[in-house]
Amino acid sequence: MLQAALRSGAASRRCVFETFARRLPSGRRYGVLAGTGRVLDAIEDFRFGPEELRDLRERRVVDEDTLGFLADYRFDGDIWGYAEGETYFPYSPVLVVESDFAHGVILETVILSILNHDSAVASAASRMTGAAGSRPVIEMGSRRTHDEAAVAAARAAYIAGFSSTSNLEAGRRHGVPTGGTAAHAFTLLHESEREAFEAQVASLGADTTLLVDTYDVTEGVRTAVEVAGTSLGGVRLDSGDLVVQASEVREQLDALGATETQIVVTSDLDEYAIAALAAAPVDTYGVGTRVVTGSGHPTASMVYKLVAREDDEGRMIGVAKKSKDKQSVGGRKYALRRRNPLGVVEAEVLGIGEQPVGDADDRDLLVRLVEGGEVVGREHASLEAARARHEASVAELPRSAHQLSQGQPAVETVFLTDTP
Amino acid sequence: MLQAALRSGAASRRCVFETFARRLPSGRRYGVLAGTGRVLDAIEDFRFGPEELRDLRERRVVDEDTLGFLADYRFDGDIWGYAEGETYFPYSPVLVVESDFAHGVILETVILSILNHDSAVASAASRMTGAAGSRPVIEMGSRRTHDEAAVAAARAAYIAGFSSTSNLEAGRRHGVPTGGTAAHAFTLLHESEREAFEAQVASLGADTTLLVDTYDVTEGVRTAVEVAGTSLGGVRLDSGDLVVQASEVREQLDALGATETQIVVTSDLDEYAIAALAAAPVDTYGVGTRVVTGSGHPTASMVYKLVAREDDEGRMIGVAKKSKDKQSVGGRKYALRRRNPLGVVEAEVLGIGEQPVGDADDRDLLVRLVEGGEVVGREHASLEAARARHEASVAELPRSAHQLSQGQPAVETVFLTDTP
Known part of the structure; x- marks a missing residue:
């Protein structure tokens, strides 16, 4: 053209x-x-450098006049x-x-x-933060989308009200607040769940979030509070029936005296799952796949x-x-x-x-x-x-x-x- | 962790x-x-440089021991x-x-x-090339996905049998064959469709593909052959009922003597639309949105x-x-x-x-x-x-x-x- x-x-x-x-x-x-x-x-950076021009010439994509135009291109x-x-x-x-x-x-x-990518993510994210109301929503979908798209998705989700992202590069490049939690691998790495929790609390303090569903949730919550004390920052649930589990865990935490310990839920959440958890005692949502893929509409x-x-x-x-x-x-x-x-x-x-x-x-x-x-x-x-x-x-x-x-x-x- | x-x-x-x-x-x-x-x-390039380390230190993401480990990181x-x-x-x-x-x-x-991104694209692309049989399929979805994901998507689609891509950077970076067609903007830029076709043929020769559906398809095909002659490379259809239109256009091209002129169809194709066109006289498919977004499964x-x-x-x-x-x-x-x-x-x-x-x-x-x-x-x-x-x-x-x-x-x- x-x-x-x-x-x-x-x-x-x-x-x-x-x-x-x-x-x-x-x-x-x-x-x-x-x-x-x-x-x-x-647009500020839109240039055709020597490598691009050489490639276009060698593959005969365009003629010399067009190469000349591209070499000088500035919007x-x-x-x-x-x-x-x-x-x-x-x-x-x-x-x-x-x-x-x-x-x-x-x-x-x-x-x-x-615009197609970032708006698709922001449009989906907006529905999720709307459903979450005043509860914070963390973007944690980097692993389910293209490596660079992940950074842009974290930015777009933040614009649409997400509180933070697990993508550290989005923090560095765009200034999005970052945060993260431990994965099951961290628990499995240790000889026992208790040992894993002890290692995490020793390094990060009691104000950390412990993942309690690697083995048995009730056991996990008990161990978490035993290890971190009642000032434990939070527990994360990543599987099962979150509505039921959140209530059970809240009761258990309160009974153990950990009334300020927050409950973070993750596990393929989207705007509908978030809405379904509105009445559950959940403090924070973590959303991955569904936000970075536009919740069914990736463009x-x-x-x-x-x-x-x-x-x-x-x-x-x-x-x-x-x-x-x-x-x-x-x-x-x-x-x-x-x-x-x-x-x-x-x-x-x-x-x-x-x-x-x-x-x-x-x-x-x-x-x-x-x-x-x-x-x-x-x-x-x-x-x-x-x-x-x-x-x-x-x-x-x-x-x-x-x-x-x-x-x-x-x-x-x-x-x-x-x-x- | x-x-x-x-x-x-x-x-x-x-x-x-x-x-x-x-x-x-x-x-x-x-x-x-x-x-x-x-x-x-x-993995070969996975390093934490001075900027990344400074950022992690300033934002207190990890402690000094961890920064030391990251500074020396080599898999x-x-x-x-x-x-x-x-x-x-x-x-x-x-x-x-x-x-x-x-x-x-x-x-x-x-x-x-x-792997999640590239495999999602390749898995969808494989269904499309399977449905297309021996007919070539061109990847043209760059504009509907993240700017860098577009380059990777072109590579993944080529692995799964696509013949080429409209993404020139995928050609330069990965060696994927590239090709493209004119858009409606090119026709609309000129005073008439004829003038646009003349400009395109003057620059690219008769062996080019002319987009014939900006105004009226029958008129467009007639003008295309008048301008380029019966050695016209191809015509592209980008809207309407492609099954019916492809047959009509084939008959018209044959009647005009342009029996070798190919028919390229585009317009939100996916594997199902390609399969539905199996009996239509189509020579090449151009697929955009649906391949780069994994045809319903973007991860x-x-x-x-x-x-x-x-x-x-x-x-x-x-x-x-x-x-x-x-x-x-x-x-x-x-x-x-x-x-x-x-x-x-x-x-x-x-x-x-x-x-x-x-x-x-x-x-x-x-x-x-x-x-x-x-x-x-x-x-x-x-x-x-x-x-x-x-x-x-x-x-x-x-x-x-x-x-x-x-x-x-x-x-x-x-x-x-x-x-x-």
């Missing part, structure tokens, strides 16, 4: 590319945008987007790139890869579409594919979140042309992220800001957004143009 | 860790192991495994690590991340378990968690694929202790990958060898393995010990 457009001259036409999801994953009420900060980093256009952590709905233009064709088209894969299925371009006379015109099953709406858009006077969201309003003004309850959604190739909106994609934004954005959604059952998007997307 | 074990001295105990899946994803007949080559690279143990591309079944010990506890336990996350759910360790007297003993729902089998194992005299697989035979000898139809599955920290089995994890192995391994499975319908694993896993 790039080579052909460079040759025909069309590569220099001004274009608007829009990133959006045509629909939410089946049954979901809202999506959570994550990855914007990683997108900004990726020089403008980018707007929803701030990171913001909720989104079908057709929400979460990232909008304006540049010439060549500079914009080449970013498609990296932008979509990041947000966003697309990156050309929606407007310069015509032969230099005017910008809206363009769209004519297809029954893949609808796009041409033209550069504005995006507003329409709220009622109580602050509850009523609609996602998208339109082309003049943005309606004057309604104080409308919230403008697009912020400037990149201007002439320079990142200018880093503050809209910082980790803590995104986490706070997610919380605020979810809080203003109508109540139906918080239902875990299958349903329609919580608010409707309204187009203020005659094309749907 | 590491800190407590270093302090108690248990860290130096010889251990065997086994990587296996307790079950295949629901309904699947077999799994395909991928990622071994990436695991070997990761020094032995690793056996199934060769890459091999099929696997429940409990198949696809990667076995023997070392002291400290050196082995620390590799858990990186080994599982790589292989493998675990890394301590199965044997040195006891106080220095003897190796088998260990296993006692849990009803999470069974493990203690002890270092052998693994054989039992075949009947016709070469058809009858069972996955796992056992502890002396390996049965003398049956010429049994195939030994574990190969030496790492010895005393040195990679010695790189040839068992090279890309082309893995691709050939996948083909041979799938070919010897019983016919039921090739059914796409939900079912049991194609062969049973048999334990030649008294523990299940």
Whole structure:
């Protein structure tokens, strides 16, 4: 595409590319945008170095003119987007790139890869933290997803309200709080459960969490309190019927005087399992596989579409594919979140042309992220800001957004143009 | 865990860790192991540099003794495994690590991340190439998965029989053949479809693939042949009822004299959609989202378990968690694929202790990958060898393995010990 457009001259036409999801994953009420900060980093670093150029030349992927373009490549256009952590709905233009064709088209894969992955994780994570209420949720899914995706997943889950991650690299690279627990291997390494607990408490103090289900839970809890005393930080349950077990363990801990000892539950939890444990005396949830794989929806299925371009006379015109099953709406858009006077969201309003003004309850959604190739909106994609934004954005959604059952998007997307 | 074990001295105990899946994803007949080559690279490179150590110190994640251990960390143990591309079944010990506890336990996350991701993709890809028969399948899912996972997914899909990928970095880094097509944006960039096709053919020659469904397919095919002539390489269909459309387009191409022009179909294909197109005149499939997300099963759910360790007297003993729902089998194992005299697989035979000898139809599955920290089995994890192995391994499975319908694993896993 790039080579052909460079040759025909069309590569220099001004274009608007829009990133959006045509629909939410089946049954979901809202999506959570994550990855914007990683997108900004990726665009700043998007270069073709000597090794990449040599490879493309040797394998004859593109011609010399195109190699020359790639060697000099620096993104020089403008980018707007929803701030990171913001909720989104079908057709929400979460990232909008304006540049010439060549500079914009080449970013498609990296932008979509990041936003599709990170938003899938954040969208699932948001349902889990919603179901958990005020109880903390720890992300511990690194081992069930790609080695680098694990780091990004920890970041995305934190944005959507997870309290911490077991991925230390996510702590180092992104500043996500980290924590962890011992595995069954640690208990099995020792001659007895007691010996394992003694080793852990000797090294980490009584304020640690002991894994009590390697052999027999009742025995494990008794031994744990004997070894660590009643100031034991927590016990972890990783198997069995957690609802029943949590109650039994709570009773046992209280009877032993360990009334402050917390109960951490893990074991293939998802938002439904968390909701089912709402009445159980659980203090903390650990979630692995289901959050890093998007709880059944591992991609947000966003697309990156050309929606407007310069015509032969230099005017910008809206363009769209004519297809029954893949609808796009041409033209550069504005995006507003329409709220009622109580602050509850009523609609996602998208339109082309003049943005309606004057309604104080409308919230403008697009912020400037990149201007002439320079990142200018880093503050809209910082980790803590995104986490706070997610919380605020979810809080203003109508109540139906918080239902875990299958349903329609919580608010409707309204187009203020005659094309749907 | 590491800190407590270093302090108690248990860290130096010889251990065997086994990587296996307790079950295949629901309904699947077999799994395909991928990622071994990436695991070997990761273990060779597994180091804690100044930045990582500084971060762990500043955030007080571990104590000074542990930091010292990490600073000197080099894996020094032995690793056996199934060769890459091999099929696997429940409990198949696809990667076995023997070392002291400290050196082995620390590799858990990186080994599982790589094998769980890559094997999930390869297992799904294998069903797709099986359904496609002799027709080539192109991997084009980069935009729907994490940016780095995309590169690994292209590699894993190629091992499982995909012909090429649209991910250029997978070509550079791993040697996967690459290819691509134009997107709708390229057509929309131009004043007309004809102008777009002319630009593409001018740059890439008539032997290119033109995307014909941006406006009207019949019109698009006519224009494509007018522009490129009857030697047009291919047309791509990316929407609509592909079964009906492929037949119509084939008839139209033949009537126009473009009898050699191929039909490439894309649009959310998976193994079922590919199978449904078996009777349609399709030449090549392009698969995106569904292969990179494991076609409904984005992780292989493998675990890394301590199965044997040195006891106080220095003897190796088998260990296993006692849990009803999470069974493990203690002890270092052998693994054989039992075949009947016709070469058809009858069972996955796992056992502890002396390996049965003398049956010429049994195939030994574990190969030496790492010895005393040195990679010695790189040839068992090279890309082309893995691709050939996948083909041979799938070919010897019983016919039921090739059914796409939900079912049991194609062969049973048999334990030649008294523990299940």
